Amino acid sequence: MSTVTKKGCNPQEDIELRRGPWTLEEDTLLIHYIACHGEGRWNLVARCSGLKRTGKSCRLRWLNYLKPDVKRGNLTPEEQLVILELHSKWGNRWSKIAQHLPGRTDNEIKNYWRTRVQRQARQLKIETNSARFRDVVRWFLMPKLLQKMPYQSSIQSLNSTPIQLNTPPESLSFIEQNTVNNPYYSDKSISEGWSPSICSNSLNITQFPQISEFPATPQDFGYIDHSPLLKESYNSYESEAIQLASTATPGFNYPYYDSSMTENPCIDDMADSLWNMDEIWQLQKLQGRSI
DNA sequence: AAAGCTTCCAACCGCGCAACT
DNA sequence: GAGTTGCGCGGTTGGAAGCTT
Numbered sequence: 001m002s003t004v005t006k007k008g009c010n011p012q013e014d015i016e017l018r019r020g021p022w023t024l025e026e027d028t029l030l031i032h033y034i035a036c037h038g039e040g041r042w043n044l045v046a047r048c049s050g051l052k053r054t055g056k057s058c059r060l061r062w063l064n065y066l067k068p069d070v071k072r073g074n075l076t077p078e079e080q081l082v083i084l085e086l087h088s089k090w091g092n093r094w095s096k097i098a099q100h101l102p103g104r105t106d107n108e109i110k111n112y113w114r115t116r117v118q119r120q121a122r123q124l125k126i127e128t129n130s131a132r133f134r135d136v137v138r139w140f141l142m143p144k145l146l147q148k149m150p151y152q153s154s155i156q157s158l159n160s161t162p163i164q165l166n167t168p169p170e171s172l173s174f175i176e177q178n179t180v181n182n183p184y185y186s187d188k189s190i191s192e193g194w195s196p197s198i199c200s201n202s203l204n205i206t207q208f209p210q211i212s213e214f215p216a217t218p219q220d221f222g223y224i225d226h227s228p229l230l231k232e233s234y235n236s237y238e239s240e241a242i243q244l245a246s247t248a249t250p251g252f253n254y255p256y257y258d259s260s261m262t263e264n265p266c267i268d269d270m271a272d273s274l275w276n277m278d279e280i281w282q283l284q285k286l287q288g289r290s291i
Numbered sequence: 292a293a294a295g296c297t298t299c300c301a302a303c304c305g306c307g308c309a310a311c312t
Numbered sequence: 313g314a315g316t317t318g319c320g321c322g323g324t325t326g327g328a329a330g331c332t333t
Contacts, residue, residue: 020302020326021301022302040318041318043319056303056318056320057302059320060301060303061301063320065301092321092323093322106320106321106322107301110323112300114300115298115299115300116299119298294332294333295331295332295333297331297332298328298330299328299329299330300326301327302324302327303323303325304322306320308319308320310316310318310319312317
């Protein structure tokens with residue numbers, strides 16, 4: 001805990017302002033003050049509550065941590081999907097995005113984006129503000145999140161045939177470059193994504209996937225969801241996506257609902273990653289063409 | 292077991308805007 | 313209109329926790 005002196009009008013008014021992590025006592029003071037006087041007027045809160053904090057610090061602590069409706073815990077796949085969709089619309093407008101996620105703070109969303117999404121982009125050596133990255137999000141990450149949603153279990157039963165990945169991808173050169181030369185991919189969790197059980201053929205990769213040549217709106221892959229926001233954005237996912245799969249590649253079962261996927265230890269190991277190389281392969285296979 | 296590294300997130304900072312004087 | 317104050321936003325940082333070697 002550090003302190004900084006705030007100068008008053010005379011030396012007697014100098015205040016030692018506290019910084020760093022909040023203590024239980026400080027939290028209690030702030031909660032009690034707001035319970036009695038309400039939110040807002042943060043500088044007044046800071047002065048009158050007995051807290052040796054700035055108004056800003058009080059506001060931040062309340063909004064991001066103490067406020068009763070702040071949700072704790074990991075973001076759900078649905079919430080992650082909302083973030084991805086809204087970020088593609090609005091960019092780093094964290095507070096605006098947070099307005100569509102009740103109980104989640106802009107700070108939390110910002111942290112999620114920086115620690116999870118940007119990390120994945122770095123691993124693929126793609127700029128997060130590029131069209132290419134938006135395509136990756138749209139075609140790989142969003143389906144991956146859809147797969148994780150609770151309602152998918154009922155859909156899985158409709159598609160029980162294991163995925164056959166007999167043909168290597170033809171256009172994943174950027175991934176190959178990144179994996180061969182990038183130390184990150186020596187990481188166990190990533191290398192397992194390329195395990196022989198999944199990728200039986202040698203790589204013959206010649207060009208980067210041209211994702212952008214495909215329809216690029218969220219509606220293009222369709223979506224079903226329980227939130228009004230996403231209902232506005234997406235159509236029925238299972239019907240359209242599966243239809244897309246079946247028409248693009250006859251005889252091919254839509255991978256994201258395939259029960260065998262969840263039994264695959266390689267996939268399970270990657271469950272906490274946003275996407276992995278298998279999924280890129282599978283999506284490409286789903287499309288039946290280069291992506 | 293311990294050192295080094297990475298990840299995550301709470302908290303801070305600077306800036307801009309709006310309301311008020 | 314200029315200055316001040318309060319507030320909110322987005323970017324950044326520091327340290328705790330977890331992981332790897």
